[in-house]
Amino acid sequence: KQEVTQIPAALSVPEGENLVLNCSFTDSAIYNLQWFRQDPGKGLTSLLLIQSSQREQTSGRLNASLDKSSGRSTLYIAASQPGDSATYLCAVDSGNTGKLIFGQGTTLQVKP
Amino acid sequence: SQTIHQWPATLVQPVGSPLSLECTVEGTSNPNLYWYRQAAGRGLQLLFYSVGIGQISSEVPQNLSASRPQDRQFILSSKKLLLSDSGFYLCAWRDGRDQPQHFGDGTRLSIL
Numbered sequence: 001k002q003e004v005t006q007i008p009a010a011l012s013v014p015e016g017e018n019l020v021l022n023c024s025f026t027d028s029a030i031y032n033l034q035w036f037r038q039d040p041g042k043g044l045t046s047l048l049l050i051q052s053s054q055r056e057q058t059s060g061r062l063n064a065s066l067d068k069s070s071g072r073s074t075l076y077i078a079a080s081q082p083g084d085s086a087t088y089l090c091a092v093d094s095g096n097t098g099k100l101i102f103g104q105g106t107t108l109q110v111k112p
Numbered sequence: 113s114q115t116i117h118q119w120p121a122t123l124v125q126p127v128g129s130p131l132s133l134e135c136t137v138e139g140t141s142n143p144n145l146y147w148y149r150q151a152a153g154r155g156l157q158l159l160f161y162s163v164g165i166g167q168i169s170s171e172v173p174q175n176l177s178a179s180r181p182q183d184r185q186f187i188l189s190s191k192k193l194l195l196s197d198s199g200f201y202l203c204a205w206r207d208g209r210d211q212p213q214h215f216g217d218g219t220r221l222s223i224l
Contacts, residue, residue: 034212042217043118044215049212102156104154
């Protein structure tokens with residue numbers, strides 16, 4: 001059974017710092033992995049999708065990497081801004097049904 | 113471009129009352145559709161998913177049901193709500209397994 005873990009659960013950093021959010025999964029036989037952002041009381045916004053054959057994806061200040069063999073993905077945020085404050089979730093698509101298995105999320109606070 | 117509409121945004125219902133939440137997607141055809149619940153302090157739980165009209169898969173036994181009467185319409189229903197049905201309900205879609213999943217703005221459901 002696939003399990004997804006995100007550490008840390010919460011993170012507070014000063015504005016301008018580069019930071020890394022971690023996501024680990026127990027079954028390396030994944031189809032793809034997706035990172036989301038969720039603002040309080042809102043739905044999820046898709047940030048990056050990494051296919052199983054890819055090593056990384058980039059969008060603006062965001063870079064997501066994938067290491068299937070070790071069951072890990074990281075989301076790198078460069079030059080963090082207060083507007084980056086949100087909960088970040090990773091989700092793994094594995095198995096035969098295409099369901100996403102979500103981690104519990106990392107709540108990020110970027111202080112001005 | 114594709115958009116997803118989910119309503120209502122908030123809903124307060126008494127125990128034992130019926131429920132109907134609606135989700136529609138525009139700008140695509142034959143999407144995969146999903147209903148999730150996010151309870152306070154917990155991760156996302158997949159409730160139902162559909163790969164086509166009339167095709168519904170249930171993930172968790174409960175007093176909720178889902179229907180897909182049209183290609184881009186997904187409805188979550190209950191005949192009698194329980195206190196435990198409170199939560200944040202999210203609809204999502206994607207065009208295929210190698211595409212990102214996109215979420216609606218969610219419905220905050222409170223049961224009194």
